[in-house]
Amino acid sequence: MISFTGVTKRYPDGTVAVDHLDLEIAAGRITVLVGPSGCGKTTTLRMINRMVEATEGTITVDGRNVADIDPPTLRRGIGYVIQQAGLFPHRTIVDNIATVPDLLGQDKKRSRRTARELMARVGLDPALATRYPAQLSGGQQQRVGVARALAADPPILLMDEPFSAVDPIVRASLQDEFLRLQDELEKTIVFVTHDIDEAVKLGHRIAVFQVGGTLAQYSTPDELLAAPANDFVRDFLGGDKGIRRLRFTQELDAEPGAGAEAADR
């Protein structure tokens, strides 16, 4: 479990990005941080692996204060996936995926084998293994980004708008495969998006942030749609809340994968 208690981030220029945040993130689930631009989602995410240091308050991972763990050790157990995949342009796909095992000095043959297995898991054609990132589509690059984060088998994955740079159809299929993969892996995932539909589709729980870095609501998707906590949340959910709720209920009833088709209609 990841726990925020009274966490504030004030940047050196005085901007308060996150303001006295209390948040409990369940192990083995997908927790989505959603909200408008500039509301502190990325800052919150990056405080977990200490890419950003909290100004006040405490963040714990499985009961240990992250401030007491040196960042490289902390990050070994925390994968990180970002929007543009952040792949190394001069390394092949299989080498990109094996980046962390290579850094840890693992046996090359073994890490390449694992990398190829991960390619299959995230739905990448094995023929792409020896290509370079620029020779892949945006959606394929995102899959490589996910595979690379999984290569070190971290119990926690931080994902910052990982699917937002691709078109809606590719995005829906990435989301579906990601949900299938998570069913199998049961990682603790913290997922940032500004897209409420994505939040509802992926999140076990959704934290809705508002500008100023405070939490407007923290609940399951169903609770969020049924009972928005205030006008801000209601506006953020938008006018088609009824349709979204219906779609969400249908997805719960449907086979895995059927939801994406429903979402595109």
Ligand SMILES: Nc1ncnc2c1ncn2[C@@H]1O[C@H](COP(=O)(O)OP(=O)(O)OP(=O)(O)O)[C@@H](O)[C@H]1O
């Ligand atoms: N290094 C920094 N120095 C000063 N202010 C910063 C810094 N990084 C972020 N901020 C500010 O902190 C606030 C929260 O930013 P953050 O990136 O966490 O928001 P976000 O919700 O992830 O936004 P987006 O959806 O646009 O990525 C914003 O006002 C932003 O301008």
